[in-house]
Amino acid sequence: MTTQITDDSRAVGEMESGATVSRPSFLTAPLASFFAALQFLTIFPPVVRRPFTGTELGWSLAFFPVIGGLLGGMLLSLDRLLALALPPGVSAALILAIWILATGALHVDGFLDTCDGLWGGKNPEERLRIMRDHRVGSFAVIGGILLLLIKYQALAALVDRETALLLAPILGRWGMVPAVVCFPYARMEGLGRDLKDNAGWLPLLLASACSIGAVWWLAAWLGILCAAVVLVALAGIAAIALRRLPGFTGDIYGFCCEVFEVAVLLTLVAGENA
Secondary structure, eight states, X not given: OOOOTTTOHHHHXXXXXXXXXXXXXXXXXHHHHHHHHXXXXXXXXOOOOSOOOHHHHHHHGGGHHHHHHHHHHHHHHHHHHXXXXXXXXXXXXXXXXXXXXXXXXXXXXXXXXXXXXXXXXXXXXXXXXHHHOSSOOHHHHHHHHHHHHHHHHHHHHOSOHHHHHHHHHHHHHHHHHHHHHHSOBOOSSSHHHHHHHHOOHHHHHHHHHHHHHHHHHHHHHHHHHHHHHHHHHHHHHHHHHHHHSSSBOHHHHHHHHHHHHHHHHHHHHHHHHO
């Protein structure tokens, strides 16, 4: 697939638009980092029309959960609107479609590429090459079908879908932050490389504080449990990926986001049926 975090032409084009680089001031740097995260994670039109600095890219990680909250708020509003005229199953399908479209299918694309790369190659070099290939293999097809099926069934089964539509996007994007900060990066270039090279522990701490506060407010101990499940899922992904690759890639970041969202949805479904 071609839209991947490492060489996604759309994201890179948006972040590199403009001819000159101006040094951000103390006041404008956080705002620029917010828009870097917004432009990177969604299809929101570019606001900052100049290249983002390495510092801004690194600090954009602190805003990943905020972008997840904005996405969740939009999905929640649409779900309430659709509920006025459509049954839960139909509205769940439409919400899932909008969920994917709002991110430009960036994370789904990374999920598909990772399925093909991690399980379709014979050595690290071949796996990295497969993950950059725009063609879709059997592992990607099967993985994509299962991903969408599980997400749809979870959304349709939830009684309290509103909480899920907020928690899953927030924790899905929060989980990407430790994935970037804590694990090595496999490629020598790309936007994911820029994020990794400028990532730091302080953005991770800020993102974590924001996320934990939000999930506690939304779902108390069940929200904390969802955050813990995300960390367990990250550890599992790292254990698999680092056996087969020298590090994470942009595609794996997208894979992580999708897996984390599914893990949160399933945790909430299990919580309702416990």
